[in-house]
Amino acid sequence: MKPSPRSHLYRLLLVLAVAGAGFVGLRQLAIPDSWNKEHWYRGDALDELAAQPSRFGGNVSCEGSSCHEPPANHKVNYDALSQGLHAGVACESCHGPLARHAADGEKLDHARLNVANALCFGCHQELVARPETFPQFSETLLYHELLNVRETSPCRACHNPHEPA
Amino acid sequence: MKQPETNGRRVFLSKLLGGGVAAAGALMALRTPALARVLEDKDEGFDPGEREYVFVVDVQKCIGCGNCVRACGIENNVPEGQFRTWVERYVVTHEGVHVDSPNGGMNGFEAIDPALREQAINAFFVPKLCNHCAEAPCVQVCPVGATFTSPEGFVLVDPEHCIGCGYCIQACPYGVRFLNKERRVADKCTWCYHRIRRGQQPACVTVCPTGSRSFGNVRDENDPVTQVLKDDQWDVLKPGMHTQCQVLYVGLPRVVV
Amino acid sequence: MLPNESLVNYIFPNNAHIEWSLMIVIYPYITGLVAGAFVVSSLYHVFRIREFEGIARFALVAAFCFGLFAAVPLLVHLAQPQRAFNIFFTTHLTSAMSVFGYVYSSYMVLLMAELWLTYRDYFIERARETSGLQRVVWTALTLGVTEYTPEAARIDYRLTTFLAAIGIPWACVLHGYVGFIFGSVKANAWWATPLQPIIFLMSAIVSGMAMLCLMYSFVRWRTGRPYDYAMIRKLMIFLWGFVIVDFTIEVLEVFYSYYEHGHHWSLIGPLLSGPLYDSFVITQLLTLSAIPFLVLAVVVIRGVDGKPLLYLANFASLLLVLQVLVMRFNVVIGGQYISKSDRGFATFHFEILAKEGVLPALIILAAPFVVYYILSRFIPIFDDDERLTAR
Secondary structure, three states: OOOOOOOOHHHHHHHHHHHHHHHHHHHHHOOOEEEEOOEEEEEEEHHHOOOOOOOOOOHHHHOOOOHHHHOOOHHHHHHHHHOOOOOOOHHHHHOOOOOHEOOOOOOOOOOOOOOOHHHHHHHOOOOOOOOOOOOOOOOHHHHHHOOOOOOOOOOHHHOEOOOOO | HHHHHHHHHHHHHHHHHHEEEEEHHHHHHOHHHHHHHHHHOOOOOOHHHHHOOEEEEHHHHHOOOOHHHHHHHHHHHHOOOOOEEEEEEEOOOOOOEEOOOOOHHHOOOOOHHHHHHHHHHHHEEEEEOOOOOOHHHHHOOOOOOOOEEOOEEEEEEEOOOOOOOOOHHHOOOOOOOOOOOOOOOOOOOOOOHHHHOOOOOOOHHHHHOOEEEEEOOOOOOOOOOHHHHOOOOEOOOHHOOOOOOHHHOOOOOOOOO | OOOEEEEEOOOOHHOOOOOHHHHHHHHHHHHHHHHHHHHHHHHHHHOOOHHHHHHHHHHHHHHHHHOOOOOOHHHHHHHOHHHHHHHHHOOOOOOOOHHOOOOOOHHHHHHHHHHHHHHHHHHHHHHOOOOHHHHHHHHOOOHHHHHHOOOHHHHHHHHHHHHHHHHHHHHHHHHHHHHHHHHHHOOOOOOOOOOOOHHHHHHHHHHHHHHHHHHHHHHHHHHHOOHHHHHHHHHHHHHHHHHHHHHHHHHHHEEEHHHHHHHHHHHHHHHEEEEEEEHHHHHHHHHHHHHHHHHHHHHHHHHOOOHHHHHHHHHHHHHHHHHHHHHHHHHHHHHHEEEOOOOEOOOOOOOEEEEEEEHHHHHHHHHHHHHHHHHHOOOOOOOOOOOOOOO
């Protein structure tokens, strides 16, 4: 008995149909359940991304706590900073992020730092690109000339970082 | 490839430890009152519909201290040599423009060559970060929907879905994207989405000493950023690209690209 | 010369590393060979160009061999290759790249169907002649239909013609969309042009035709068979025509940019006189385009025939397969030289053993030829193959 002249095509189509169906099934299983079809993203990603822990607490997190009784002088420094010229400066930009310092009322590490001139110059070194209204170190400023202050003279001898002026 | 694997394991372990400590610390810190106020999960009632965010950069206030670059790197585990944000220095002369960004400005800037300083007509710093474009070309070209715009306008990357093809990196006109060499997926500034969800500001805004960087909700009448919109003296980068940047630059000089 | 009045070479911090490297250079090259070879086959099957009857099957087999490896450079390039199937599952249709999975696999299905219809009678014969494991394999290839009737042959003939016909636009989509991937990136001044899909397609056909000429000449030489000079002549005429079109459109694109002197030229001018001068102006245009153009002009206009035709055709074809590869390099890498800062250029360094190094690239490029050789041991490709003439 001769096969139909089209039988090989039917076989081919059968193979393709089976492969296609298998693929469609696989695809249905593989698409994440939370997939947002309108905006095309995995919905669960939002909460996953939001779960990333914060390392910086902001100044409000340094305001004071039972951890910082004397001799840390913490509250004193915080109040002085908030009222002075450095009010806009983040404690953590010099002292490091909260997450490195404390956890659950327990101290992880010191938040003290090395107050060498480099710390002050990071902002106050004279650079031509800095706004002219921003205070930049110069040996020719009145008090610096009077007191013979050089670049190498310790800033802290006269300037308290929490109350700079 | 041998090299990345051993590095990868070491990095993974150190991250596990560091992240575990930081996560445990953050969670446990919730118990102290002041910290709790800051870090409590303000997610209940986070309605994306009430929020539309912009990021404002006041160019005239930036002093190039690099606090932002360092803080972002710490907050978001950004690998060395890659940048979610950076600061550029422009020195404009009659002969042309001198632009530099040593290590993205992470360690601040050194003084420029005196000869160049002689010729300087104008000089300033410009912070750069992802513009979270309302019509982001990076979102358009992602073949699998790994990068997307969240309901409140953040352009984010789903690190579990990204295949690492790099098309988004090519499509971004502002060069803010990179392939994270440790996580092996596309990465970029997220405006610290995780912090915003908790009612905090982005890390770079938190540590900026001069208020050059700010961030806010334009739907909130009390938010200072709304004044920026009312004053209408803002610009965006590469306006010809028509990507509808949501980072508004105030006092943006002409030569900045 | 630096772009936009820059005094120093300034690139954005994230632009230092060129992300799309050699793997993305060879990917369009391989799909281009697939499209080009398929077009040659269709020139006979659809347009009935008699001279190509003898190489129609050969071109199809070659297209298939190249097609097998088209996806490999992409898998090597991906930073998360195990998630590659996301392109099938969560296809983001606003992205030209997203359609790759479906376009490529459907094209391979079409190619395999056409090959199967072409070789079906040979599979049936082999199934009858062999025994044991060999018989099982050949029978499987026939899908169990072991009789070859004249009516079935007629149906196959019509179907092959049909598949060859729809295969042409499908090959154009398979390769044209690659051009669109680059051409639609407004952020890249060297890439962004509406002409990009056409440029890629024209150069793909050039590479396919030139590569077939080289492969044909080599195979006929190694098997001690005669050369079909009439076919080679016709192929060179077509090749010359496509070289002219390809060259014209590529130069036109640069010329428009230069003439308009707009934002694009502020970057492309310094690019072409700087980092891309040697590889684009000297190598791609002057050496690898102008010389084959002239050689083919001589071949076509002076009616060269016989052995001189063979030598000149292969000389021109060799230069052209290199030209298209260099063109892919100049587009992919060249575009990434331009930093988004608009004020400087990045640098590219060839690596040998790295993931996207020269060695993996050469291996992937060589693989289709190895497969072709293996296939030729099992199936006859040319009409004067002893496995066919012995009957």
